[in-house]
Amino acid sequence: MKKYILGVDGGGTKSHLVVFDRDGKCAGATAYGALNHEVMEGSYDELEERLLEVIPCTLKDAGVTTDDVAFAVLGIAGVDTKAQEKLISKMVEKTGLKDFIVCNDAMLGVPAGSPDCTGICAISGTGFKIAAIDYSGVAVDTCGFGTYTDDKGGGGWFGLRACAEVYNEIYRMGRPTLMRDMVFSLLGITEKEDYVEMVVEKTYGDSTLYNNLELNCIVFKAAALGDAVAIDVIRESAKQYAGAISRLALDMDFPADKVLNVVLAGSVFIKQEVKILPEMIEKLVADCQGDGGLTTRKIIYTYLQAPPVAGAVIWAAQQASKKGFAGFQFEPGLVEKELKKLK
Numbered sequence: 001m002k003k004y005i006l007g008v009d010g011g012g013t014k015s016h017l018v019v020f021d022r023d024g025k026c027a028g029a030t031a032y033g034a035l036n037h038e039v040m041e042g043s044y045d046e047l048e049e050r051l052l053e054v055i056p057c058t059l060k061d062a063g064v065t066t067d068d069v070a071f072a073v074l075g076i077a078g079v080d081t082k083a084q085e086k087l088i089s090k091m092v093e094k095t096g097l098k099d100f101i102v103c104n105d106a107m108l109g110v111p112a113g114s115p116d117c118t119g120i121c122a123i124s125g126t127g128f129k130i131a132a133i134d135y136s137g138v139a140v141d142t143c144g145f146g147t148y149t150d151d152k153g154g155g156g157w158f159g160l161r162a163c164a165e166v167y168n169e170i171y172r173m174g175r176p177t178l179m180r181d182m183v184f185s186l187l188g189i190t191e192k193e194d195y196v197e198m199v200v201e202k203t204y205g206d207s208t209l210y211n212n213l214e215l216n217c218i219v220f221k222a223a224a225l226g227d228a229v230a231i232d233v234i235r236e237s238a239k240q241y242a243g244a245i246s247r248l249a250l251d252m253d254f255p256a257d258k259v260l261n262v263v264l265a266g267s268v269f270i271k272q273e274v275k276i277l278p279e280m281i282e283k284l285v286a287d288c289q290g291d292g293g294l295t296t297r298k299i300i301y302t303y304l305q306a307p308p309v310a311g312a313v314i315w316a317a318q319q320a321s322k323k324g325f326a327g328f329q330f331e332p333g334l335v336e337k338e339l340k341k342l343k
Contacts, residue, residue, distance in 0.1 A: 002070035005320055005328065006059070006097070007312030009105055010035030010076035016309040017054060018339065019062040020317070022070075022327030026338040028062025030054060036077035037088075048091040055095045066096030070320040070328065073312040075105035080144060099323065101315070104141045105308060106131040112311030113263030113304040115332065117318050120248050121304070122241050124277070125266030126211060128153035130244040133315075134253035142244055152240040155216035155268055159209075161233045162218045163199060169229075170195060177229035178222040186214055217272070224274040234277050241277075242284030246294055249285075260297055265304035306336045 004027060009016045015035045019028040032054050040046040059065060074092060079085050079102060089102045106129040109121030123129040128151035131141040143149045151157065166183045168174025170192040184190060187198045202209035209215060222230035245262060254260050262285075264270070264278055282301060288294040313335045320328040 002068055002320075002325055003327075004062070004064050004068050004070065005313060005316040006055075006069050006072035006074075006100075007309050007316055008035075008055075008072070008074040008076070009108055009307070009309035009312055010074065011105060012036040012039045012077050015054075016307065017058040018309055018313060018342075019058060019064055020313050020335070020338070022320075022325070024317075024330040024334045024338065026342065027064065028058060029339075029342050030058040030061065038078045044087065044091075047088070048094070051088075051091050052095060055092070055097070066098070069097060070099065070325040071316045071323065072097050072100035073108075073316040073319070074100060074102050075108040075308065075312050076102065077105045079104045080141070099319070101139075101319065103139055104129070104131060104144075106141050106144070107133065107139055108308040108311030108315070109263050109265040109304055110261075110311065111315040111318070112306045112308055113265065113302045114261040116261070117315055118254075119261030119263060120245050121263040121265055122245060122269070122281070123266045124153045124155075124237075124241070124264075124268035126154055126156060127151070128157065128240070130241070130248065132248045132252055135255065135258070136253040138252060140248065140252065142248065143240075150240065153237040153268070154266070155213070156211045157237070158217075158219045158233070158268065159212060159215040161236075162215060162222075162230075163209075165229050165233065167195070175229050178225055178227040179218050179230055182218045182222060183215070186212075186218070216268075220272050220274055220276065223276050231276070235280060238277055238280035238284055242281045242288070245281070246285050246288040249294060249297070250288075256297060260294075260299045262299055262301045263304050264301060265308075270303055270305075307339055310335045310339055 003022050005020050007018050012034055015032040017030040021027050037043050037047040085102050106123050110119050110133045111117040118133055118135055120132040129144040133139045143151050162179050165177050166180045189198050219230045219233050317328040317330055
């Protein structure tokens, strides 16, 4: 009898795999390295080797075989197209798993943060990503290709914009900004003549400026003090997030008479004390007028606190139930409680 489900959160630096039984108990868990082909020297070949290693080992450690698995959800970074989904699904099939979903890891934020596994997840962490699962079960992810998709969000983007606005002030007659002193202090300089040289040194020399957490927070610190330039930078990002959320809400099966769950995930949303960005997004989405608009919709925004792998487990349990396997209807919060025991 198929009594287990498998959830996988495969990232670019670390991954988590968990096995749950139909009573909602965690039967096994594995912490692993990267499962994103984009960061591997061997690309897809190396990814296949890793999947064929870690999935069987995780199941074996839990005392489970692939024949015992009712359903599996694998959210893997780097799965951005249908072709990639199909290719990686063929790799997963070689492990012996039969019923599963392979998707971008951003998709896990929806079941992890939404009470009914439907909604839209907006991610602002290292990068920018939007994913959605509608009432028909259709899953779509958008953005995430940087300048190709005009992404304006994620910590690295805010850090770059802070540096650019400081440059605009000192070399392009740009508007004065509080970010100038903040960036100068971070770089350890006092004169504008040292600015470019120090930025280059810390970007291409010791790499300490690349995705620097302190730098990435400067826009938000300045905005909290009322800096107009910083507020405009945040508004740039808010428009892109709100536009993507609104487009998916209107295009997908999210009925106007039902609650639309929007999950906000990633360090930029979660860790910033001043919630200017989420507040702007909420207002812009609420004011959306196109294609029938969203002005009358009930929208609930939730900050994702559960680990993404919880979303994989919850979604897998839902799919197992739909296939007629008994017992996979977990109470709210049960999966997160089980995962906390692993720490």
